Amino acid sequence: MKSFLTSLFLTLSLASPLRAEVDIQEVTSPNGVTAWLVEEHSIPFTAIEIWFRGGARLDAEGKRGASYLMTGLLEEGAGELDAQGFAEAAEELATSFSYNVYDDTLTVSAQFLTENRDEAVALLRSSLIEPRFDEDAVERVRGQVESIIRSDAKTPNTIASKKLNELAWGDHPYATSISGTLESVAALTRDDLIEAKDRVLTLDRVYVGAVGDITPDALGELVDELLAGLPETGPDLPAEAVYGLPKGGETVVEFETPQSVALFAHEGIKRDDPDFFPAYVLNQVLGGGGFASILMEEVREKRGLTYGVSSFLAPRDQGALIMGQVASANDRIAEAIEVIREVWADVAENGVAEQQLEDAKTFLTGAYPLRFDGNANIAGIMVGMQAEDLPIDYIATRNDKVNAVTMDDIKRVAERLLRPEDLHFVIVGKPEGLEKSE
Structure with a gap:
């Protein structure tokens, strides 16, 4: 059944x-x-x-x-x-x-x-x-x-x-x-x-x-x-989360494995920030676009340091991060981390290429209708819109917001959002060339 x-x-x-x-x-x-x-x-x-x-x-x-x-x-x-x-x-x-x-x-x-x-x-x-x-x-x-x-x-x-x-x-x-x-x-x-x-x-x-x-x-x-019958009100939400990730550096958690896993992050951008859409498109170019992303090109394609590396925005209600993840052999993870820092710094200073921006916008707008592949998915999207306080016409205008992102927007938001000096890595494994933290 x-x-x-x-x-x-x-x-x-x-x-x-x-x-x-x-x-x-x-x-x-x-x-x-x-x-x-x-x-x-x-x-x-x-x-x-x-x-x-x-x-x-x-x-x-x-x-x-x-x-x-x-x-x-x-x-x-x-x-x-x-x-x-x-x-x-x-x-x-x-x-x-x-x-x-x-x-x-x-x-x-x-x-x-x-x-x-x-x-x-x-x-x-x-x-x-x-x-x-x-x-x-x-x-x-x-x-x-x-x-x-x-x-x-x-x-x-x-x-x-x-x-x-x-x-x-x-x-x-x-x-x-x-x-x-x-x-x-x-x-x-x-x-x-x-x-x-x-x-x-x-x-x-x-x-x-x-x-x-x-x-x-x-x-x-x-x-x-x-x-009917549910409580009218609930307890107050917790106070806004206070960001405290160490500024730069690495935290190493030793774990017996031939391949180290690393998460990296620093403070991000909230969903209701006016710069959210430029940040969203920027991240698509930086590390959200799979094999088309800069991180994949530099860390995997050019140097063969990993099978996969990515970045993503993580805007929770009471605190936001921009994050990424990578896995590499214990004797190569330190180099992968170094390259990621270099990419972060380069994009923060120089932004991205015009063609990279256009390709990202083409992908994001073209993929959007694929989310609407059934009643349940549409219902979920609508509830998410309400929870994020988006207007009822958001679906009709969302691609316009993506297409409106300019090179100047990307440059401004890259300088604002990407902070290579703040990027902190948490590595689990037995990485060589990195000092054990715990």
């Missing part, structure tokens, strides 16, 4: 043509909840996406990992249904739910057929309003989380990420893993999970997007039915 449902929803979600022009309607429910809707009545199927701002950073003090464990339990029984009964009910209705939590958001995704809409919404509502948190389910999912934590402790990329976040964000929740520690997860009680749910799933920070066979009036009623 599971494979049938997967095939069904894949078929339905891809039934809509690829498009970057969507007619978004703003819907206000009778209870005052705002939702964005794209009507698509050609198939009897709807996808809905719900985001709650706050996410794992709302864990109570001393309860790190509570939101993560709680989210993993939302479909493990609700109301009168235990875990098995809930799964069987979802299969019988041919509906699909997923729940995920991140640093800044908790997300709920649902897909259902029009003929089963009322029953599917009732089942989804029960998971949000009255999850059971049965002891056997809690212990089973707790064991899964503990297994993830143990695995992460042996994974170089995860070790590097954990160390970099710890250095960058100090005592902010961003500094620690959303999954918690073995000690914090072991100590979580059922009451802690109930508290975590009530802290994160609140009406004051909810965003809703829907795409499919549903009218505005029906969506408004659905939203109120689905969310």
Whole structure:
């Protein structure tokens, strides 16, 4: 049955043509909840996406990992249904739910057929309003989380990420893993999970997007039915994260492996910064464009120091980084780091070539419509737009913003954003030529 449902929803979600022009309607429910809707009545199927701002950073003090464990339990029984009964009910209705939590958001995704809409919404509502948190389910999912934590402790990329976040964000929740520690997860009680749910799933920070066979009036009623009973407000968000990554240099974490992994970063740019689009295009040229990027050309193609190197913008709600990653043999990682620093400094001083800029804009604008490959993806994009406070016509104007980026913009933002003297590397492995830090 599971494979049938997967095939069904894949078929339905891809039934809509690829498009970057969507007619978004703003819907206000009778209870005052705002939702964005794209009507698509050609198939009897709807996808809905719900985001709650706050996410794992709302864990109570001393309860790190509570939101993560709680989210993993939302479909493990609700109301009168235990875990098995809930799964069987979802299969019988041919509906699909997923729940995920991140640093800044908790997300709920649902897909259902029009003929089963009322029953599917009732089942989804029960998971949000009255999850059971049965002891056997809690212990089973707790064991899964503990297994993830143990695995992460042996994974170089995860070790590097954990160390970099710890250095960058100090005592902010961003500094620690959303999954918690073995000690914090072991100590979580059922009451802690109930508290975590009530802290994160609140009406004051909810965003809703829907795409499919549903009218505005029906969506408004659905939203109120689905969310009724959630707390009106949640706790205050943590204070803005204070950036503290060491200025320049390297942090080495020794790990027995023939290849070192390195993450590198310094302070970045927020999503609502007026220079975000020039920074986005700049990063595409610098390290976001795969084999077309400058970093790949210099580190891999010219010198053969790695199979892959990249850079990316990481704008969280309460703190932003520009980051990158590379892996290389222990006896070559020091050279790879040196080349990356040189590229960073060169682009900061000289910008990029005109053809590189044009190629990046061509790729970014041409690839954009490929994101709209189904109802669920469009719903997710719309909710992300709301969470980032983007205008409802953003999809129609986004490529114009990319195309408007000029060489002068790139030069200005490269000088502002790229700080080679601040670039700090966290290396996990046994790198030669670099001093061990811990």
